Amino acid sequence: MITPTPLMEITTGYWAFKTLAAAVELDLFGRLSGGRVVTQQEVQQELDLPERPADLLLAACASLGLLERSGTGYRNTELAEQFLVPGRPHYFGGQVRYCDERTYLPYHRLGEALRADRPLTWDPQTQESLFTTADPGMLAMFWEAMYSTSSFTARSLGEAYDFGAHRRLLDVGGGAGAFPVELCRRYPQLRATVFDLPHVRAKAEEKITAAGLADRIGTASGNFLTDPALPTGHDVILLSMILHDWNETQNRAILARCHAALPPGGAIVVCELLLDDDRTGPRSAALMGMTMLVETEGGRNYSGAEYADWLVDAGFTDVRVVAFDAPGANGAVIARRP
Structure with missing residues (x-):
């Protein structure tokens, strides 16, 4: 018998997210790091919460697989310990905070975005793009969120595609450099360049230095939308979670610049949350497309077939x-310059 249970799960999806966001805001998981076990009473005291909210928060986090019972107390699960403790190498809290503070409330006006076909998180009439903001704190949160998501996505890409034959990687729109850092760690012969806006370059250099890879990863300033050419001297170009921000015309122009920058035999790797060719899923890619409606002027998530057509038209084979x-992608479209 069909029931409305699936609709209930969709309708109440924000319950889980806002519970996670509140726990991150309170630094609940940081306080339980290192295997520490706390009772409800200790949580009440340390977080300055009354008895009922403390009980409900702990039960909710346990139901989400973030906490587990240990005797009369609670401790972090492996998931929370790895990704929700501040200071850990792949801390995911920045992504949680960014979504909570940047996109959650604008999503309340999704109907407006659908009717007007314009972003809700920034004003195209007063700002150059969604990557510029008057709030430095929000911008810093954005790059931390992207770095966390990108680090694990880069690991998965490095397992799915063999970069062993390549020597020089150009990461176009590489942000804080998570992909080159992870790929250079996995492939010792690889050297890389992060190409991004000048104010992003400093963030990338900070992360690269912290990773101990400044001798193998460099940076270059530029704008892949407006610069007439990309840096040359690389045998593989990576577009990681970039093209979903832009429309088809802009993406075709980017791919043409990539083709021109590569030598014969060079490869291009487009890493994205890919829609199925019939545009019925997967859910992560389709709903990311709705976020593009909220956050960009012309972005959307595309299928592997769409990227393939554009690559062929740009001269790739x-x-x-x-x-x-x-977490940030489900596949990569790979092509070669003949």
Whole structure:
């Protein structure tokens, strides 16, 4: 018998997210780091919460797989310990905070975005793009969120596609450099350049230095939308979670610049949350497309077939798609310049 249970799960999806966001805001998981076990009474005292809210928060976090019972208390699960403790290498709290503070409330006006076809989180009439903001704190939160998501996505990409034959990687729109850092760690012969806006370059250099890879990863300033050419001297170009921000015309122009920058035999790797060719899923890619409606002027999530068509039109050959599972992407479209 069909029931409305699936609709109930969709309708109440924000319950889980806002519970996670509140726990991150309170630094609940940081306080339980290192295997520490706390009782409800200790949580009340340390977080300055009354008895009922403390009880409900702990039960909710346990139901979400973030906490587990240990005797009369609670401790972090492995998931929370790895990704929700501040200071850990792949801290995911920045992504949680960014979504909570940047996109959650604008999503309340999704109907407006659907009717007007314009972003809700920034004003195109007063700002150059969604990547510029008057709030430095929000911008810093954005790059931390992207770095966390990108780090694990880069690991999955490095397992799905063999960069062993390449020597020089150009990460176009590489942000804080998570992909080159992870790929250079996995492939010792690889050297890389992060190409991004000048104010992003400093963030990338900070992360690269912290990773101990300044001798293998460099940076270059530029704008892949407006610069007439990309840096040359690389045998593989990576577009990681970039093209979903832009419309088809802009993406075709970016791919043409990539083709021009590569030598014969060079490869391009487009890493994205790919829609199925019939545009019925997967859910992560389709709903990311709705976020593009809220956050961008012309972005959307595209299918592997769409990227393949654009790559062929740009002059690439041997197009193929590799699938993998990661928080920021589910596959990569790979092609070669003949």
